[in-house]
Amino acid sequence: MNLILLGAPGAGKGTQAMKIAERYGLVHISTGDIFRENIRNGTPIGNLAKSYLDKGELVPDEVTCEIVKDRLARPDVRNGYLLDGFPRNLYQAAALDTFAKIDGVININIDQSLLLERICGRRTCKQCGEIYHVSMLNGAENCPRCGGELFQRKDDNPETVASRLNVYNEQTAPLIDYYTKKGLILNFTGTEAPAEVLFEEIRSALDGLGKRP
Numbered sequence: 001m002n003l004i005l006l007g008a009p010g011a012g013k014g015t016q017a018m019k020i021a022e023r024y025g026l027v028h029i030s031t032g033d034i035f036r037e038n039i040r041n042g043t044p045i046g047n048l049a050k051s052y053l054d055k056g057e058l059v060p061d062e063v064t065c066e067i068v069k070d071r072l073a074r075p076d077v078r079n080g081y082l083l084d085g086f087p088r089n090l091y092q093a094a095a096l097d098t099f100a101k102i103d104g105v106i107n108i109n110i111d112q113s114l115l116l117e118r119i120c121g122r123r124t125c126k127q128c129g130e131i132y133h134v135s136m137l138n139g140a141e142n143c144p145r146c147g148g149e150l151f152q153r154k155d156d157n158p159e160t161v162a163s164r165l166n167v168y169n170e171q172t173a174p175l176i177d178y179y180t181k182k183g184l185i186l187n188f189t190g191t192e193a194p195a196e197v198l199f200e201e202i203r204s205a206l207d208g209l210g211k212r213p
């Protein structure tokens with residue numbers, strides 16, 4: 001099963017991606033995580049991507065599409081993958097159509113007034129990648145799951161979030177229509193439901209998708 005996760009910044013894509021990938025044995029491919037890793041390692045891709053991430057803008061399409069195409073050519077994706085944060089505009093979606101066959105697109109809709117608080121309170125584990133909100137941590141400074149160090153993303157500040165949200169509304173939201181027309185969209189509301197409840201809703205829809213003839 002090859003899936004895409006769509007949603008505004010902070011909608012809960014990464015949180016759901018970890019659960020979905022584990023449940024279905026899919027490879028989780030987050031373009032944001034790939035860029036952040038390259039930035040940490042000081043690679044040429046990281047050096048190019050840094051200014052875009054810092055401003056909340058999209059890294060140029062040619063670079064991003066090439067990275068995903070290469071990643072999907074690796075043998076570990078044979079049993080399925082979950083794209084988190086790609087595609088992000090119509091150009092990337094059309095490019096993806098030339099090198100991938102997608103079975104479903106999970107779209108997490110969310111009330112955008114909630115996003116700033118969610119994003120600015122996010123903490124991520126350096127070691128296992130688990131995503132938290134400070135409200136869940138009861139003051140803990142290390143990952144409750146593995147003890148790893150928690151960090152706050154550099155682009156999780158009000159100015160960059162505003163820019164990321166504009167980019168989402170202008171460039172990414174049209175993909176909902178694009179994939180609805182292809183009959184691939186699965187819609188969910190990420191506003192009220194806690195992450196575990198939302199995951200159960202997604203799981204139930206994906207189990208149905210797996211049973212389609």
Ligand code: AP5
Nearest residue numbers: 009010011012013014015031032059085122132133194195
């Ligand atoms: P990326 O890393 O993809 O960031 P994003 O799209 O802005 O999304 P986030 O990771 O911020 O949010 P999320 O939806 O994963 O939410 P999460 O689960 O963490 O991209 C970053 C940058 O990389 C881009 O700006 C761009 O520069 C570049 N880039 C990436 N892909 C690109 C591409 N294809 N093309 C070009 N450039 C690209 O949750 C957020 C918070 O909410 C957490 O605190 C979490 O605990 C909490 N939470 C989650 N679910 C719930 C829930 N159900 N209830 C309550 N709280 C919840």
Ligand code: MG
Nearest residue numbers: 013014015032
């Ligand atoms: Mg994410």
